[in-house]
Amino acid sequence: MYIICARHGQILPDFPPPFPTLMLSLIPQRRPGRTRPSSASVVSRSTSSSDSSGLSDSPAAARRASDLIDEDIKREAARQQAQRKKEVKVMLLGQAESGKSTLRKQFQLYHASHTLEAERPSWRIVVYANLIKAVRAILEELDYEFSSASDEYYPLEEGGVDPGGPGAVPTDAAAQNEVIELRRKLLPLISLEGSLTSEVSAGVDFVGPGVRIDGGPGLKLPPWSKKTGSRLGSRPVEELRQSSTAQVATNRAAQVLGSTAHVIEALWRHRCVEAVIRLRKLRLDESGVFFLGQVRRIAETEYIPSTEDILHVRLQTVGVIEHSMMVNTLGGIYTWKIYDVGGARSQRPAWCSYFDDVNALIFLAPISAFDQFLEEDPLTNRIHDSLQLLVSICTNKLLKDAQLVLLLNKIDMLRKKLEAGVQIRQYITSYASRPNNFSTAAEYFRSHFLAAHRKTDVFQRRLYVHLTTMLDIQATQIIITSAGDLIMRKHIAQTGLA
Numbered sequence: 001m002y003i004i005c006a007r008h009g010q011i012l013p014d015f016p017p018p019f020p021t022l023m024l025s026l027i028p029q030r031r032p033g034r035t036r037p038s039s040a041s042v043v044s045r046s047t048s049s050s051d052s053s054g055l056s057d058s059p060a061a062a063r064r065a066s067d068l069i070d071e072d073i074k075r076e077a078a079r080q081q082a083q084r085k086k087e088v089k090v091m092l093l094g095q096a097e098s099g100k101s102t103l104r105k106q107f108q109l110y111h112a113s114h115t116l117e118a119e120r121p122s123w124r125i126v127v128y129a130n131l132i133k134a135v136r137a138i139l140e141e142l143d144y145e146f147s148s149a150s151d152e153y154y155p156l157e158e159g160g161v162d163p164g165g166p167g168a169v170p171t172d173a174a175a176q177n178e179v180i181e182l183r184r185k186l187l188p189l190i191s192l193e194g195s196l197t198s199e200v201s202a203g204v205d206f207v208g209p210g211v212r213i214d215g216g217p218g219l220k221l222p223p224w225s226k227k228t229g230s231r232l233g234s235r236p237v238e239e240l241r242q243s244s245t246a247q248v249a250t251n252r253a254a255q256v257l258g259s260t261a262h263v264i265e266a267l268w269r270h271r272c273v274e275a276v277i278r279l280r281k282l283r284l285d286e287s288g289v290f291f292l293g294q295v296r297r298i299a300e301t302e303y304i305p306s307t308e309d310i311l312h313v314r315l316q317t318v319g320v321i322e323h324s325m326m327v328n329t330l331g332g333i334y335t336w337k338i339y340d341v342g343g344a345r346s347q348r349p350a351w352c353s354y355f356d357d358v359n360a361l362i363f364l365a366p367i368s369a370f371d372q373f374l375e376e377d378p379l380t381n382r383i384h385d386s387l388q389l390l391v392s393i394c395t396n397k398l399l400k401d402a403q404l405v406l407l408l409n410k411i412d413m414l415r416k417k418l419e420a421g422v423q424i425r426q427y428i429t430s431y432a433s434r435p436n437n438f439s440t441a442a443e444y445f446r447s448h449f450l451a452a453h454r455k456t457d458v459f460q461r462r463l464y465v466h467l468t469t470m471l472d473i474q475a476t477q478i479i480i481t482s483a484g485d486l487i488m489r490k491h492i493a494q495t496g497l498a
């Protein structure tokens, strides 16, 4: 599949091309506002001005008018150049759920914490939606478990056990009745998911299996929703604050949550839930697991999301969102424009329209995802997809002047998975007999990403690599400072501006 890149008028392969295919070569682009008008157009403009201003049509007058226009053009070019020198463009790239938006929030926290402060109450509805989604996913899994238990054929997951055998998911009548009762009490809460979803993101991320991406018949989509491919646009968080319907949905959810928090806790602690997570490998979003453990606090009447909550929230980015912030660094004040992109495959064609003049790319690869596959392509391992994506970026000519920073993210999850005994070689055969511990695994992934860059970066740029946990505020702020210094030093060196 090929995609026409709107701003460049070029044909690009579906982004990214299969490794190791390179992107097609690109047509150089002219920047608006920097072209000197041809002498023909200068003369014709001076002629017409002489008509209205009363200047004579002599060659000397025409030359004077032409000089004036030249000066204007120079002044405008100088103004634009000065502005560009004071502006730093940084793009956050990587697959879906790699942590781009979380890093963007960390930038906001570090450089513009007042804006995060202002947004804080608006995140409440997203926290509720994440929590309810997790509750629904658990109930659906238990439903499946109970109905499968009565079937003769019962497929086992890796590490699973025979039904009824020791260590099996309990499916006895008592367990089933307990879960049925919990579900009955939770139905009013679950039924709110649709309205929260349509307020927050028009069904982008919160729809569950079996629910159509457009929310299904009868779900009214809000007017701000915008179709991008088969998905629908997510709403800017600032807008939620001003929406009265979002307020109503939030207050209703808060009310129901207040009266059902103890039921959610009982469900989360139920022996069947622990068993489906351990034995059936039920995968809940990181945000869901976090909020389920904090349900009492979240259900309080006066609840306002903490910074930790905001960093844990999962809200899929759709399209490319620009965030401007003033950064006071190395003796100057600069406007940083941070572009946070949607990382799902259907979103990637939109990236190239923003590649112009990018100063730096921060690429996030979640290395804990070695045992996961893309949601949009269940046959592609997520580490493999990240490597392909990095190659596409290293070989893209539009990005040749951009500095590259690679963040191997979610190392906290990597640690947890390895400690829980998940074997890398079961998913990545080339890992072979290497020890299944954190330091070996981190070095293994690091060397693979470095090799992919070394082999394909025709521009021979340095690649700065960090192992990160985007939820760790202190550690991420150190990385933001050091990556920021690096980006600024190169920018200053290139523009000659101090």
Ligand SMILES: Nc1nc2c(ncn2[C@@H]2O[C@H](COP(=O)(O)OP(=O)(O)OP(=O)(O)O)[C@@H](O)[C@H]2O)c(=O)[nH]1
Residues within 6 Å of the ligand: 094, 095, 096, 097, 098, 099, 100, 101, 102, 103, 286, 287, 311, 312, 313, 314, 315, 316, 317, 318, 341, 342, 343, 344, 409, 410, 411, 412, 413, 468, 469, 470, 471
């Ligand atoms: N445990 C853990 N969770 C993380 C880390 N970084 C991000 N997350 C969580 O992962 C989820 C996805 O993160 P996002 O920042 O929304 O991912 P994204 O790359 O913006 O995803 P798209 O917008 O779909 O492209 C969120 O719930 C985050 O809280 C990390 O280092 N460790």
Ligand SMILES: [Mg+2]
Residues within 6 Å of the ligand: 100, 101, 102, 315, 316, 317, 340, 341, 342, 343
């Ligand atoms: Mg995002």
